[in-house]
Amino acid sequence: MQPLLTELLNLEGMEVETYSNCGDHLTLVIEAKTTCSTCPRCGEESHSVHQNHWHLSRDLKISDKDVFLKYNRRQFKCKTCGKPFSESLAFIGDRKHYTDRFAELVVKDLIHGDIHNVAKKHNITDDLVGSMLEYLSKKKWKFDPSRIKRLGIDEIALKKGQKDFVVVLVDLDRNELVGVVESRTHKAIQKELESWGDQVLKQIQEVSIDLSGNYRGLIHKLMPDAEIVADRFHVSKLINDALNNARIAEKKRLQDMADEVEKKRLNDILSKSKYVLLKSPDKLNEKQEEKLILIKENFPVLGKMYEQKEAFRDIFDNYFDWTEGAFALMNWMQDAEETYKDSIGTIYRWFTEITAYFETRTTSGAVEGINNRLKLIKRLGYGFRNFDNFCLRCLICWQLDIS
Structure with a gap:
């Protein structure tokens, strides 16, 4: 039976000497096959056993038994x-009551x-799970910031409708989360970035950011050689939000109409029109295309803004040269000066960063998927008592080297 259990256990260098079946669990007494160990101080082999220290630790199940x-x-x-020394065992850490492979499974x-x-x-216990997470994060952490060449910085709200924001740092070439910062302050972000070292920061070539947090000064300070690129999808959101606000304003304006029949007709046209106006025409079905035609016929301002929105998207889809793209954007801004006044003001302030996209094509598109994962982790966060544990919980999805 012992040879079979040794084979089932599959711990290199260890043999099962005896076992006991305790109903709901098995206890296996194991010993090392080797008769010597290497001194960690001088590197010499020792065959002289000084003391025996027996321990009990949790391992993977066998036949559905603990x-x-x-x-x-x-x-x-x-x-x-x-000098005396304790032998090093490959399958378990020092002073641990669980094997490495059991910790990995958990x-x-x-x-x-x-x-x-x-x-x-x-x-x-819950505490033991936390202990395993912390232990493996130190033992099998694969994060290497020296690989980062293109960095994405984004802000996400962990709870919808609340100001529970964190800043996420993403390696855009590998689509990996590389950092989570609890505060949106420059001080907190700087502390996280500086922990990577000056050499790492100076080799970062591009940084993609949104338009909500002004991190330009911080990036110029810490990553002087990096080109800042405003994330295209956040720029497009700026235009989409303006169009949607205009749609909402039109719906409110209809409430003051005296002609109830006409009011109802126009309200029906604007009903469920958000998707129709904000999505690209190739994603609309026949019914939605018909609604779009009615909107253009009955709400000329919305129709004009829709066409300008599509023209804006086409610029970022079709221009790959900075000069041509920048001139196309300036022409668009001139054409949309009345309809997208507030948006154009923002574009002016971020013009250099926005037009950098035409040649770099750098976006934080991968960040969206990562953000959704983080929100799910937050919802499943029962048991995490502080932000450091939450941060570690997030990073293990990308930075823990376990099979």
Whole structure:
């Protein structure tokens, strides 16, 4: 039976000596096959066992039963330097009551769950799950900021309608989350970025940002060689929001109409018109195309703004040269001066960063998927008592080197 259990256990260098079946769990007594260990001080091998120290630790299930390993972490006496030392065991960390592979299983479950339910699934405590997460983050962290060449900086609200904002940092070439900052202040973001080191920051070539937080000064200070690119999708949102606000204003204006029949007719046309106005024409079905025609016929300002919105999108789709794209955008701004007045003011202030897109084509498009993942983690965040734990929980989805 012991050879079979040794094969099932599959821990290199370890053998099952005996076992006990305790109903709901198995206890396996295991020992190392080797009779020596290497001194961590001088590198010499020692065959002299000084003391035996038996421990009990949790491991992966066998036949749907919880498994506990009783193992001997022997203490050797080095004859060269005369110092005692405990042997290093590949399958478990020092002073840990769980094997590395069991911790990996638990943390992988944590990627799609919350601490409390993951703990319940594995018959362990919430605190032990947190301990495993912290342990593996130190042991198997693969984050290497020296690889970052294009960085995305974005703000997200973790709770809809609330000012619970965090700043996310994304490696745009690998679509990986590389940092989460609790505050939107320059001080907090600077602290996170500076932790990567000056050499890393100076090699970053492009930084994509939205238009809500003015991080230009901070980027110029910390990443002097980086080109700042305003994220195209945030720029488009600026135009879409202006068009939608105009649509809402038209609906409010209709409330003052005296002719009830005409009011109802126009209200019916504007009903459920948001998608029709904001989406590109190739995504509209036949019924929506008909509604768009009615909107243009009955609301000329909205019709004009719709055409200008589409022209704006075409500029960013079709121009790949900075000079040509910049002139096309300036012509558009002149044409839309009355209809998109506030938006044009913002475009003027961000003109250099917005037009940088024409040649770099850099966007934070990947950030959207990451942001949705973070919001899900927040909703599943039961069991995380502070921001550091939440941040760690987010980063394991991309930066933990486990199979």
